[in-house]
Amino acid sequence: MAHNTLTPTFFEHDVREVARSLIGKTLVSRHNRQRVSGMIVETEAYLPKGDSASHAYRGPNRKNASMFGPAGRAYVYSIHARHCFNVVTEDPGVPCAVLVRAVEPLDGITWMQQRRQTEKRERLSTGPGRLCEAFAIDRQLDGVKLTSRRRVWIEHNPAITICNEMIRSTQRIGVTSAGRLKLRFVLQGNGFVSGPRSLG
DNA sequence: CTACCGATTGACT
C-alpha cells in the first residue's frame, strides 16, 4: 500500500492507548477537490465506563449513536455553534472516543485560511471547533469510516517518530462534570496545542 | 412548539 492509512485494528485498542498513539499522526481531509492535512498534536480520551464527561454516560441516543458503533469511524457533534471531531475506538457496544483537539497545519494551508477567514497559522486548527472548520468537518461526517480514505482519514508518517517522553498528559479542557483524570494528551512544546500549556 | 444546555471561541479588561 502506497499510503499508510490507519486500519480498523489501530482503533480497536483501549481508548487511552489510541488517544496517545494518535499524537504525531496525520489527519487528512478532502472536500471539493481541496486536500488539507495536519499533524495531530492534542487529543482527549472519553472512557466507556464511569466517565461523567462522556456524551455516552447516560446511555445511547440519536446524537451519540456513533460512539456505540465500531471502531475507526467518526463521531462528530456540535456544541456552542461549533463542531468537534472524534474517532470511535474499542468494540461495538462499548461507547468511547478520542476527541482530536488540535493539529499542526501541513498541506492545504490556503484552503484552511479561506475556510477560517484568517491568515494566522495558530488560529487555523488549534482547538476542536477551529480544526473542524479548517478541515470542512461537520455533522454530515458523523459515522463515516475513517479507514476508507473517502472524505476524512488518518495516516501514519514513517518520517515522524513520537516517543512517550514527548507526550504530556493533563486534565481535559472545558470538562466540568468529570474529575481530575489525566486524559488529555499533548505533544510537548508544540505551538499548535490549544488551551493552557501546563495543566496538571 | 419553546426552553435550556454545552467536550467553544473571539473579543475585551
Add this chain to the structure above:
DNA sequence: GTCAATCGGTAGA
C-alpha cells in the same frame, strides 16, 4: 486573565 454570544440537539409541555 474574564465574559458573553453562539445554535443544533434534546427534552418537555
